Amino acid sequence: MVHFSNMSLYLPLLMLAFMVLASAQLSCDPQTQYERGGQCCLMCGKGTSMTSPFNCAEPHCTPCSENEYQDGYTTEVKCKRQPYCDPNSNFEEVRVHQSKTAKTICKCKTGFHCSGETCQVCVAHEVCPPGFGAQPKGNHNHDTTCIKCPDGTFSDESSWESACKNMTECNGFYIKHKGTPTSDRKCEPSRMHLIAICVSLALLLVGAVIVLWLTRGHFKAKAKPCIEYCQKEEHKPLREKDAEVVIRIPVEDEVEPSLQEISSEGLLTDMGNPVREENGKAEILPRQESQIDTCGSSEL
Numbered sequence: 176m177v178h179f180s181n182m183s184l185y186l187p188l189l190m191l192a193f194m195v196l197a198s199a200q201l202s203c204d205p206q207t208q209y210e211r212g213g214q215c216c217l218m219c220g221k222g223t224s225m226t227s228p229f230n231c232a233e234p235h236c237t238p239c240s241e242n243e244y245q246d247g248y249t250t251e252v253k254c255k256r257q258p259y260c261d262p263n264s265n266f267e268e269v270r271v272h273q274s275k276t277a278k279t280i281c282k283c284k285t286g287f288h289c290s291g292e293t294c295q296v297c298v299a300h301e302v303c304p305p306g307f308g309a310q311p312k313g314n315h316n317h318d319t320t321c322i323k324c325p326d327g328t329f330s331d332e333s334s335w336e337s338a339c340k341n342m343t344e345c346n347g348f349y350i351k352h353k354g355t356p357t358s359d360r361k362c363e364p365s366r367m368h369l370i371a372i373c374v375s376l377a378l379l380l381v382g383a384v385i386v387l388w389l390t391r392g393h394f395k396a397k398a399k400p401c402i403e404y405c406q407k408e409e410h411k412p413l414r415e416k417d418a419e420v421v422i423r424i425p426v427e428d429e430v431e432p433s434l435q436e437i438s439s440e441g442l443l444t445d446m447g448n449p450v451r452e453e454n455g456k457a458e459i460l461p462r463q464e465s466q467i468d469t470c471g472s473s474e475l
Contacts, residue, residue: 202215203215206248211231216231217231217232217234218234218248218250219236220236221245222239222244222276223236223245223254224236224249224253225252228250240254241271241272242256242257243257244277244278244279245276246278257272257279260279260281264295265296265297265299266282267282267283283315284297286335286336287299288315288316288318289316300313300336301313301318301319301321302335303321303334303335303337304333305331305332305333305357306330306355307321307330308321308324308328308330308337308338308340309337312337312338313336319336323356325339327341327342328340328341328356329356329359330357342354343359343360343362345360345362
């Protein structure tokens, strides 16, 4: 009785040990294998489907068709369908899915983000008005966050992606406009050189006026005789104009009228030449000829 009772105690232990050994022998890789009929069979790899599971060691696998995918080892006889990215829901259109080993993620168009975790539809980002900037700007999963532009920055446009911009630094220039959260700072060249030129010209003008004021008596004394002389000349009667002297240039072929008149009158010299009288002078006969004529006339 004692021996039988001991055996009844060992029997469950032996059965438990046998089960542990059996399970240890059938330890299959859960990533690439599956158990079938007490054997570890291979699965089909990524991008394929299992069309014939009869051969446990070498299953028959078929590549996925277009717009299908398989992202892990599988025993499925069909690949998974790629999702449809609807442009009417503001998704970027995907004409051909390039990958057969990964699921295509439908992305929202630029300026839109997913409405929820499942991303069934895309909605537009918030638009930041002037004076506010996007920080951060929106993306596929999140909306744009708008913040007020801090001091020294500005935003002059309505945008969902533009951040506040730094204002222009007027280094060495004059600040014409300080700038606001909606407008940039405006600079222009410094006016110091213009001010210096104006001050210099004003000083020169004042100096010239002072010099003229101090020397006014000297110039007045020097100008007094000239003024008195001019006043005396104004009271004198005007003198008659001198007779104009006409200088006449004789022409070669022109015969002077005085010679023509003398020759026509028959006045000739002893040599038979006509007596020539210059214009403006009285007729003067040679003294010798006049004596001969006088003597001749007395003899007659």
